[in-house]
Amino acid sequence: MRLIKDKTSIDFLSRGRRLTTTALSILAVIISIGSVATRGLELGIDFTGGVLLEVGYPQHADVERVRQLLGDAGFSDVQVQRFGTETDVLLRLPPQPNTNSDEIRRLLQQTLAADEPDVDLRRVEFVGPQVGQELREQGGLATIFVLLLIFGYVMLRFQWKFAAGAVAALVHDVILTVGFFSIFRLQFDLTVLAAVLAVIGYSLNDTVVTFDRIRENFVKLRGTTPEDSINVSVNEMLARTIITGVTTLLVLTALFMFGGESVAPFSIALIVGVIVGTYSSIYTASATALYLDVNAQDLLPPAEDPDLVDDLP
Numbered sequence: 001m002r003l004i005k006d007k008t009s010i011d012f013l014s015r016g017r018r019l020t021t022t023a024l025s026i027l028a029v030i031i032s033i034g035s036v037a038t039r040g041l042e043l044g045i046d047f048t049g050g051v052l053l054e055v056g057y058p059q060h061a062d063v064e065r066v067r068q069l070l071g072d073a074g075f076s077d078v079q080v081q082r083f084g085t086e087t088d089v090l091l092r093l094p095p096q097p098n099t100n101s102d103e104i105r106r107l108l109q110q111t112l113a114a115d116e117p118d119v120d121l122r123r124v125e126f127v128g129p130q131v132g133q134e135l136r137e138q139g140g141l142a143t144i145f146v147l148l149l150i151f152g153y154v155m156l157r158f159q160w161k162f163a164a165g166a167v168a169a170l171v172h173d174v175i176l177t178v179g180f181f182s183i184f185r186l187q188f189d190l191t192v193l194a195a196v197l198a199v200i201g202y203s204l205n206d207t208v209v210t211f212d213r214i215r216e217n218f219v220k221l222r223g224t225t226p227e228d229s230i231n232v233s234v235n236e237m238l239a240r241t242i243i244t245g246v247t248t249l250l251v252l253t254a255l256f257m258f259g260g261e262s263v264a265p266f267s268i269a270l271i272v273g274v275i276v277g278t279y280s281s282i283y284t285a286s287a288t289a290l291y292l293d294v295n296a297q298d299l300l301p302p303a304e305d306p307d308l309v310d311d312l313p
Contacts, residue, residue: 010238012282013231013290021283025172032179041182044092044189047136051093051104054083054123057116061089065115073111079187081261090262139193143174146197150204158211165288166207169280173203177273181265191266199273206244206281210237214286218296226295230286245278 011017045052055061066089067080075093083090091108105124112119147167155163177196181188213233221229249271256267 009235011231012234013227013287015227018283018287018290022287025280025284028179029172029175032175032182035179035182039182039185041178041188042185043136044187044192045094046190047133047139047188049095050126051091051095052123052125053091053093053108053121055089055091055112056120056122057087057089058118060086063089066091066112069111069115070108073107075108075111083260083262135190139190143193143197143200146200147171150200154208154211157208158215159294161289161292161294162211162214162285164292165285166204166211168288169207169277169285170200170203172280172284173199173273173276176276177269180272181269186268187265189265191263192269195266195269195273198270199277202248202274203277203280206241206277207285209240210234210281210286213237214289222296226293227290229296230290234282234286241278241281245274248274 055066061082063080063082067078070078070080070091077094079092081090081092082088093104105121109119109121112121147170150170151163151167153163154166174196177199178188180186181192186192210233213236214230217229217233217236218226221232224232252267252271252274256264256271259267
């Protein structure tokens with residue numbers, strides 16, 4: 001691709017590269033959807049219902065020992081993870097049939113006290129299956145509603161071809177992030193859903209900033225092809241995109257490494273989302289607008305009717 005006033009250094013959106021990256025994105029989306037459809041998600045008790053307990057130990061808690069004790073006591077599929085300090089443990093149990101909340105608390109207290117008499121059950125929460133089903137439905141509706149509002153916002157601010165590109169990028173980001181959790185069998189709960197919605201906001205911000213520069217360059221670089229104008233715009237925003245992405249990833253990596261197991265799924269979802277969102281703002285949003293044949297004429301205001309102009313006083 002030819003250079004325009006030495007502003008372009010990387011050819012992101014040549015036809016060959018667009019076709020290659022589009023094929024890779026479609027393949028990744030198909031794999032993600034296939035994994036969710038066949039393997040499903042490791043839903044947390046927020047969506048399935050169950051019991052959540054915060055347990056305090058007087059000294060360092062042995063997570064593996066706690067997991068073994070509960071398994072021997074008949075609590076199947078229990079999840080044990082650190083929560084906060086080395087003495088705090090978070091227990092997640094699936095719904096226990098034919099057992100009420102008071103009985104579950106008593107059995108857990110008895111099981112854990114047999115190994116550590118000073119153990120303290122600080123907090124016990126119960127989520128019914130019906131509540132979990134409602135949370136799952138409302139979370140899905142919230143995601144769809146956000147995408148529709150974003151489509152309307154970008155269409156009003158730019159043009160429908162840009163709006164289609166922005167929504168395509170966001171759908172791409174959501175599917176790949178959720179697919180990552182399905183493929184690697186990571187727990188998917190309300191915190192992960194919140195992270196997915198945050199990814200939508202991050203990706204949209206990156207896309208809108210790039211679209212703003214594209215709109216400016218469509219006017220400034222008259223006589224150039226839409227592909228060249230968009231390529232120049234992406235290169236001009238490249239430093240900003242890299243700095244924003246790297247600094248965000250540094251914070252999320254620190255949160256993942258030192259935040260404990262309770263926030264690990266949230267951190268992972270954001271890390272995956274930021275990487276995928278940075279990619280999609282270039283190779284999905286901008287490429288989709290090019291596939292729809294966007295050009296400078298699409299951003300011009302509609303021409304006035306000459307007959308109406310003549311009738312004006």
